[in-house]
Amino acid sequence: MFLGKVIGTVWSTRKDENLVGAKFLIVKQLDLDLREKDYFVVAVDSVGAGEGEVVLVATGSSSRQTDFTKNKPVDAVIMAIVDKLDVALKENLSRQEAE
Amino acid sequence: MFLGNVIGNIWATRKYSAINSFKLMIVQPINSDYEDIGEPIVAVDTVGAGPGETIIYITASEAVIPLPVDMAPVDASIVGIVDTINQ
Numbered sequence A: 001m002f003l004g005k006v007i008g009t010v011w012s013t014r015k016d017e018n019l020v021g022a023k024f025l026i027v028k029q030l031d032l033d034l035r036e037k038d039y040f041v042v043a044v045d046s047v048g049a050g051e052g053e054v055v056l057v058a059t060g061s062s063s064r065q066t067d068f069t070k071n072k073p074v075d076a077v078i079m080a081i082v083d084k085l086d087v088a089l090k091e092n093l094s095r096q097e098a099e
Numbered sequence B: 001m002f003l004g005n006v007i008g009n010i011w012a013t014r015k016y017s018a019i020n021s022f023k024l025m026i027v028q029p030i031n032s033d034y035e036d037i038g039e040p041i042v043a044v045d046t047v048g049a050g051p052g053e054t055i056i057y058i059t060a061s062e063a064v065i066p067l068p069v070d071m072a073p074v075d076a077s078i079v080g081i082v083d084t085i086n087q
Helices: A060-064 A091-098 B058-064
Strands: A002-010 A022-029 A036-045 A054-059 A076-081 A083-087 B002-011 B023-030 B039-045 B054-059 B076-081
Touching: A002 A036, A002 B039, A022 A054, A022 A076, A036 A054, A054 A060, A060 A076, A060 B058, A083 B054, B002 B039, B023 B076, B054 B058, B058 B076
Parallel strands: A036 A076, B039 B076
Antiparallel strands: A002 A022, A002 A054, A022 A036, A054 A076, A083 B002, B002 B023, B002 B054, B023 B039, B054 B076
16 A cells, blocks of 8 residues: 545546446655655545545555455555554664665 | 565554454565665554564555455555564
8 A cells, every 4th residue: 555645536427337436536645754756546435535635545456355346447446544654763764865 | 475674553543444453554665685675655464563573565466365354455464574584
């Protein structure tokens, strides 16, 4: 899973009939300091996420493992809304980056 | 399967219902010399790993197999804690 932030919604009227009722959200990837990176995906929402929220996105065939997305043409799904991150060893990380 | 270091955890109250009881860990992938490679990922913990530990994790749809549920939207899970790496 990767960490991301919901930055928008995608509306689509003509789509695969399996996707009728899906909520598509644009999720931009975040680093551990919650800074936005360039990468983004359009993901189907399974937890009721909204714009501005920090979420976790599962990608690939794993994203078909929800009741709604089972056997549907989906390769990214939002499966958790993040309350808090605790990166105990982040100091080590930034030290390595500085070196 | 890949090697990684657990570097933190994530609190998420609202999760897909099938994974409500599992811990989510931030994992930094490493190579066999314990050097960081690539970007950190988030993985579900199935073995009780904690921050600072070196672990083995699996990715893709196989990541659901160690979980005691039929279906869960999980694409990475921790399946072992590494004692030593000999090479």
